[in-house]
Each structure stands twice: as structure tokens, then as C-alpha cells.
Amino acid sequence: MLDATRLRADFPILGRTVHDKPLVYLDNAATTQKPAAVIEALTRFYSHSNANIHRGIHQLAEESTLAYERVRVQIAEFIHSPSSRSIIFTRNTTESINLVAQAWGRANLKPGDEILLTEMEHHSNLVPWQLVAQATGAVLSFVGLTDDGRLRMEEYDRKLTSKTKLVGVTHMSNALGTINALEGLIRQAHQRGAVVLVDGAQSVPHLPVNVEQLDCDFLAFSAHKMLGPTGVGVLYGRESLLEAMPPFLGGGEMIADVKLTGSTWNELPWKFEAGTPNIADVVAFGAALDYLQGLGMPAVQAHERELAGYALERLRAIDGVTLYGPSRLEERGGIVSMNLDGLHPHDVGTILDAEGIAVRAGHHCAKPVMRRLGVAATIRASFYIYNTPDEVDRLADGLLTVKKFFSRSPKAVSR
Amino acid sequence: MMEQMDALYREVILDHFKDPRNVGELPNPTVRAEGTNPLCGDEIAFSLYLDGDRVRDIRFQGKGCAISQATASMLTEEIKGKSLAEVRQLIQAMKGLMQGQEPDPSVDLGNLETLAGVRKFPVRIKCAALSWNVLEQGLQRHHEEGRAP
DSSP: OOOOOGGGOOOGGGGGGETEEEEEBBBTTOOOOHHHHHHHHHIIIIIIOOOOSSSSSSSSHHHHHHHHHHHHHHHHHTOOSSGGGGGGESSHHHHHHHHHHIIIOOOOOOOTTTEEETOOGGGHHHHHHHHHHHHHOOOEEEBBTTTTBBHHHHHHHHOTTTEEEEEESSSBBHHHHHHBOOHHHHHHHHHOOOOEEETTTTTTTTOOOOOHHHHSSEEEEEEGGGGOOOEEEEEEHHHHHHHSSSOSSSSSSEEEEESSSSSEOOOOTGGGGGGSOOHHHHHHHHHHHHHHHHHHHHHHHHHHHHHHHHHHHHHHHSSTTTSSOOOOOGGGEEEEEETTTTHHHHHHHHHHHHTTTOEEOOTTTTTHHHHTTTOEEEEEOOOOOOOOOOHHHHHHHHHHHHHHHHOOOOOOOOO | HHHHHHHHSSHHHHHHHHHHHSSOOOOSSSEEEEEEEETEEEEEEEEEETTTEEEEEEEEEESSOHHHHHHHHHHHHHHHOOOOHHHHHHHHHHHHHHHHHHHTTSSSSGGGGGGGGGGGGGHHHHHHHHHHHHHHHHHHHHHHHHHHO
């Protein structure tokens, strides 16, 4: 078990107050806070090793290159990738998915081919496919959701056909907290000859992910949702697929040779890393991975599940609260999405903020999910390693304050 | 901080939120104007009857947060009976108020002045601004259509 109270000391920001109240940070699905080790790694890089990588023959360039490439190996180990050649640095999950949609999609999709997605996807796993479908004539189809926010697997069975060329699916829903059982789904897709892209933005930070065991073809995630800096995303790709794909962006670093009218490409993974990458933030991401590895991802998942279980219990007891997502705790991660009767999430969020509680209020970049739930938006509390049961209590108390605030009967006012 | 909450959600605002005035849609309106805040999904639709240059009647339909819905309700009360010139003046005054300008003393804002509390909450300004933008665009369109040959 994690000792969250002890871990909090590692996160400078958690010591601050918001509107004179101790900060309760429950917006971890948007971005997590950073431990001192990550902030220090960033400072250390710029004050000690900073240089551009893969060129230059001086000491600093060599140190920077080593530090950058070491994180690639660390990531490969973290997700059990057979090779670090499969690990590509991008800006974020969104760019990782766009890379696959553009580089793999344009080369492999033709009119009438199908891209099978789900109604649960974040906009970043919808819009890139809409763009590539428009460009190639491929057709999008979707697996719908049950009322409690799980994939309709019988619909998946029906819609997965020999026309399906790619399946894009989230590992864990950022709007509902649903964790999808992917192993069977991926096996079925492969039997039909489709490749599978997994949006791991919410899973890789929160539970053990093993790409060999999952057998997915692509996995996309972001550093900033797992203690690392913003501006670093990762794409894992099956080596044979990456080898066959054309480049995504063109420029420096991704080439083997350049003539005025044509070029040849660098080898993996650099073929997909055009231009100077976000070196310092990648290096600092290494410190975040060290931190999580020190805790162990099974312990991270167990901690968040315990908090989610406690939150569901406390919030269910509040009159007027509607909770979304699977009722079985085993099928969800540390995200609790809800609404308060008769109130818009933004009004709830504003009052919670006045109480020092940071939650997300909105559509969570998952408008199709909101439409499926029949709501414009929800209030979302999302947990991480440093959250405590006391903070769940603060959230529950905060919601009671909101209810009280809006149930004041206004005095008669002139009409 | 709860005092600031009271300043944002003034009693008159909460009253209009819970008991909105002039809700509905006028059949065959002279002017129809609708719009949304894509970021938060607030929706407002106004329908107006004009009598020459004067707002004879107005209704609104909407979904969204307390600030956006109360603003629409208060707007309908304030502009009913006003001339279009007065309405345009009011729209400008309210947009100015939202942008942090001092209230124009020549324009009587009535209850609308309570919306000034929103200025301390930058992320909520768009909630109060929505109705004014929607109405302004609707009137502008009506004006242009009226001048078309």
C-alpha cells in the first residue's frame, strides 16, 4: 500500500493553499502534479548538460544525447516493449495518435476500408481518424456504450469485419473511469487482420501496462499525466509496422541522406522524430518514471481503486448526486464522474474552487460520451498517488456546501 | 471566499435562475437569435416581436449554468418595451461592464448591474456575455436582412 500522506511531502505544490484553504487537487486526469525530483531533473539538465542531441561532438552534446536516449530505454522497460526502437517521442498523446492516423492511415487505408472506434473515445482518438477518413475514403464505425458506461462487446463482435483495418480504443475512459478489458478485443481484431491502437493516456499512468501481453500494435500516452513535464508524448509501435510506415513530419534528424529533390529516412525510432525534440522535458520524464517504478504500478492502481471505492460510497450517500460509469469497482480506475441535480457542473466547480477543491467541470473532450449520458457536462474528480481519504471527505463536504449554497431561498426581489 | 461567492451569485441572480421569466418561444417571431458557448455547452435562443422600432415581446429558451440562464432571464425583462436604439446601448453597456469598464452612468442597468460580480471570475465572464452576444448578432442579422433588396 502507498503511504500517500508521506508521498505528499515530495510534491511542493501540494503545500499551497487556494482561497485560504489547503489545496485538494482532484484534476489528475487532466494533468498530475510534479515531484521535486522531476522539477530538479529539469533544472539540473539546463544548468549542467544542456546541448542539442545526436550531433555535435562535444561533451555536453554527448551527455544530453545519453540522458535523452536513456529515457527511451526506461520507457521501453516501463511498458515491457521488446525494443526501444519501438518508442517514439512526440509532444503528447494527441500527436502520437495523429502520427499513426497520418503515417499509417494514409499508406494503408483505401475507400471502403473501415476504422472501428468506440463512443467512449476522447476527441483526440476521434478527430484524427475523421481527418484520415476524409482523405482516404475510409469509413468510421463505432462501438456503443451500455447505460453504465461500458463497451457493448456484442456490438464490437458484429462491427468487427474483414473490412476493418484499424481498431482504435481507449484503455481507460477519461470521462467515465471505465477500464476496458483489451486482451480479448485485440486478439479478435488480429484474427480479422486489423491493427489496434490503444489510447493509454489514462491507463499507463495508473496501472501496469504490458504491451507484449496486450499484444497491441500502437500505444499512445503523455508524460504530464504521470508526474512528468508537459510537452512530451510517447508512441509505442510494433517494430514491423513502424518500419513499413512513411515518416510523419519531415526535417532534420529524421533523414539518412538529403538531396535537393529527395531523401532517405533515418532508422527507427528517429525516422519519426523530425527536428530538435523536447530534450529537457524528456530527461525530466525519466525522473518521473523512476519515481513511479519505485512505488510499483500495482500499488498505484490499488491505491486509486481504494480511493475511488471510498469516493463512490461517500458520494452515493449524498441526495441528488448522479454517478456515471461502471458500478463494479474492478471495471474502473481512479476517476469519478457525476452531476448534482438541477445544477450545472460549472456552478458546482466554482463553489468547490472557493473551498480549495480542484475538479474538472465540463465535457472532458468527450462530447459523444456526454451525449450518450444525455448531459451537457459532468463534474469529474480524478485521483493519483498523493490523494488521501481525507480529501475525498473534503470533496463530499464541498458538494454539501454547494447544495446548501444553491438551495438558499432568495428573498423576495422586485420583479 | 464565500462572500465572493455571494457577490457572484447575487440573490437576484439566483432568483432568476430558479424562477426564470419569459421562458418559451414566440411563434413567427420578428427576430430569432440563438447561440452556444462551445466550451461549456451553454445554449440560449431568443425570439422577439418588434413593433416598428420597439421590442413588444421577447421569450428565451436555454440550457446551462446559473449565470448564463439568469442573465438571459434578466435580459428579457430589461429590454421588453425598449426601442432598438436603447437595446443596442444596453448591449454595449453590458459588454463594457463584462470587460471591466466602469458602468456608463447614462444607461440605467437596473438589476443587470448585479452581474458585475462576474468580473472577478474570468472563466465565468463568457457565461454572462453569451446572451448579449447572441442578441447583438441576431439584431445585426435582422438589420441587414431588412436592408437587403
